[in-house]
Amino acid sequence: xxxxxxxxxxxxxxxxxxxxxxxxxxxxxxxxxxxxxxxxxxxxxxxxxxxxxxxxxxxxxxxxxxxxxxxxxxxxxxxxxxxxxxxxxxxxxxxxxxxxxxxxxxxxxxxxxxxx
Amino acid sequence: xxxxxxxxxxxxxxxxxxxxxxxxxxxxxxxxxxxxxxxxxxxxxxxxxxxxxxxxxxxxxxxxxxxxxxxxxxxxxxxxxxxxxxxxxxxxxxxxxxxxxxxxxxxxxxxxxx
Numbered sequence: 384x385x386x387x388x389x390x391x392x393x394x395x396x397x398x399x400x401x402x403x404x405x406x407x408x409x410x411x412x413x414x415x416x417x418x419x420x421x422x423x424x425x426x427x428x429x430x431x432x433x434x435x436x437x438x439x440x441x442x443x444x445x446x447x448x449x450x451x452x453x454x455x456x457x458x459x460x461x462x463x464x465x466x467x468x469x470x471x472x473x474x475x476x477x478x479x480x481x482x483x484x485x486x487x488x489x490x491x492x493x494x495x496x497x498x499x
Numbered sequence: 500x501x502x503x504x505x506x507x508x509x510x511x512x513x514x515x516x517x518x519x520x521x522x523x524x525x526x527x528x529x530x531x532x533x534x535x536x537x538x539x540x541x542x543x544x545x546x547x548x549x550x551x552x553x554x555x556x557x558x559x560x561x562x563x564x565x566x567x568x569x570x571x572x573x574x575x576x577x578x579x580x581x582x583x584x585x586x587x588x589x590x591x592x593x594x595x596x597x598x599x600x601x602x603x604x605x606x607x608x609x610x611x612x613x
Binding site: 386416418423424425426427428431471473486487488489490491492 | 503534539540541542543544547557587589591600601602603604605606607609
């Protein structure tokens, strides 16, 4: 598959719990990005991790990337009801010359529901 | 405020009636792109533009046209819309196409073709 595949497709948790979403892929990538989408609205960028990085943090978000396993995970700690949204991983790939052409290939997303 | 704007936000039209969805960004971004989002299919790229007068097809370009005459604007044109183009459309931009930059998305345009 050219796109990332998120797992699970849906996740339901209580406020305060941690949420982990995974993204697996099959192609070589230059970077992997995570986006959030509130119902029917535009996507908001969360984190970009490059292929030579293994882990990045941003507030309550932690992203890991394992290029040998072609997988990434997004961890949201101490979740809040406001974190309820769909989360997408997007693969940034390059051509043989190393140019990405800005192309991102999106997975189908994980629907996260955080119950108050 | 740095943003990507799209108009209209909602549109109902009939088969065959030409329409244009506008997209504008105020961040002086080189790269702009159009996506459509459909249930079960995720986001798919329609067309992209690496700079003024430079456009290319994405994964699902059939039935669409674009132009990039100015850096800030990237309209999406449906010359003869069909019901299978009913979808949620997003415009996005990023600083450069070269290094896999963060993309900034517009709020979306929900299109219904009858």
